[in-house]
Amino acid sequence: MIGVFDSGIGGLTVLKALLEDVPGVPMVYLGDTARTPYGSKSPDTIKDYSLQNASFLVEKGARVLVIACNTASSHASRILAEQFHLPVFEVISPGAERALEVSRKMRIGVIGTRATVESGIYERKIKAINKQARVFSAACPLLVPLIEEGWIEKPETNRIVKNYLRPLKIRQIDTLVLGCTHYPVLQKTIQRKIGKRVKIVDSARAVAARVKTFIERNPGLRQLPDQAGTCERCTIYITDQASQFQKTARLIMKVKLQIRQADIRTGSACCRR
Numbered sequence: 001m002i003g004v005f006d007s008g009i010g011g012l013t014v015l016k017a018l019l020e021d022v023p024g025v026p027m028v029y030l031g032d033t034a035r036t037p038y039g040s041k042s043p044d045t046i047k048d049y050s051l052q053n054a055s056f057l058v059e060k061g062a063r064v065l066v067i068a069c070n071t072a073s074s075h076a077s078r079i080l081a082e083q084f085h086l087p088v089f090e091v092i093s094p095g096a097e098r099a100l101e102v103s104r105k106m107r108i109g110v111i112g113t114r115a116t117v118e119s120g121i122y123e124r125k126i127k128a129i130n131k132q133a134r135v136f137s138a139a140c141p142l143l144v145p146l147i148e149e150g151w152i153e154k155p156e157t158n159r160i161v162k163n164y165l166r167p168l169k170i171r172q173i174d175t176l177v178l179g180c181t182h183y184p185v186l187q188k189t190i191q192r193k194i195g196k197r198v199k200i201v202d203s204a205r206a207v208a209a210r211v212k213t214f215i216e217r218n219p220g221l222r223q224l225p226d227q228a229g230t231c232e233r234c235t236i237y238i239t240d241q242a243s244q245f246q247k248t249a250r251l252i253m254k255v256k257l258q259i260r261q262a263d264i265r266t267g268s269a270c271c272r273r
């Protein structure tokens with residue numbers, strides 16, 4: 001079983017790609033909606049929450065972990081790999097590599113939460129591969145709450161996106177990394193505001209490709225006959241409040257989900273539909 005977690009709804013963009021691209025493996029998702037956003041928390045808090053999330057998923061049977069959150073990937077991927085001795089996939093490296101593949105001018109913009117941007121991890125990963133690349137980052141702390149609320153097409157959201165992207169537009173980036181798994185929900189707005197010539201990189205497909213290769217090499221992890229990208233082989237837990245999550249989740253997954261309530265401090269779970 002593959003265990004996937006995020007601070008909330010954003011990781012569903014990764015889960016969707018995993019369900020579509022990695023056949024035959026059951027998945028369990030945890031959205032830590034009680035404590036979202038992670039992007040404004042300290043590195044130590046992000047590590048603690050990530051450890052608790054991973055423990056919950058491992059208790060549910062996960063044998064592979066996917067950190068479907070850039071903020072947790074920035075600060076907790078090493079500690080998770082050390083503590084759990086399981087394959088741990090993060091979303092930063094696939095995004096950084098993809099950006100270098102598609103960029104022509106090597107002028108790469110990155111948008112993410114404050115914790116991700118302040119960690120400098122995208123700059124480090126991109127420059128470790130190509131020293132010539134120029135990386136321009138912008139923290140967009142208001143976008144996660146707007147997306148969790150489902151404010152996708154609101155004029156207020158458009159204005160906020162435009163403001164956040166202005167400094168990157170001035171730098172004439174040719175590629176923009178969505179360094180937060182929530183942001184693909186706003187991809188159309190982001191593309192409109194940054195301009196159609198800028199290529200947008202979303203790491204969901206790139207991380208799904210890595211997980212797919214890993215599963216192909218470890219076929220013992222495959223427990224189900226191949227199925228199309230449905231949610232039937234996936235259980236979704238959240239730590240608080242199902243109603244708004246259900247609405248926004250439907251926008252992302254395009255199907256109605258059965259969502260369960262998880263108490264990650266006690267490890268118990270009950271069903272809320």
Ligand code: DGL
Nearest residue numbers: 010037038039070071181
């Ligand atoms: N989806 C998370 C990320 O990729 C959201 C962060 C947050 O909770 O602030 O960083």
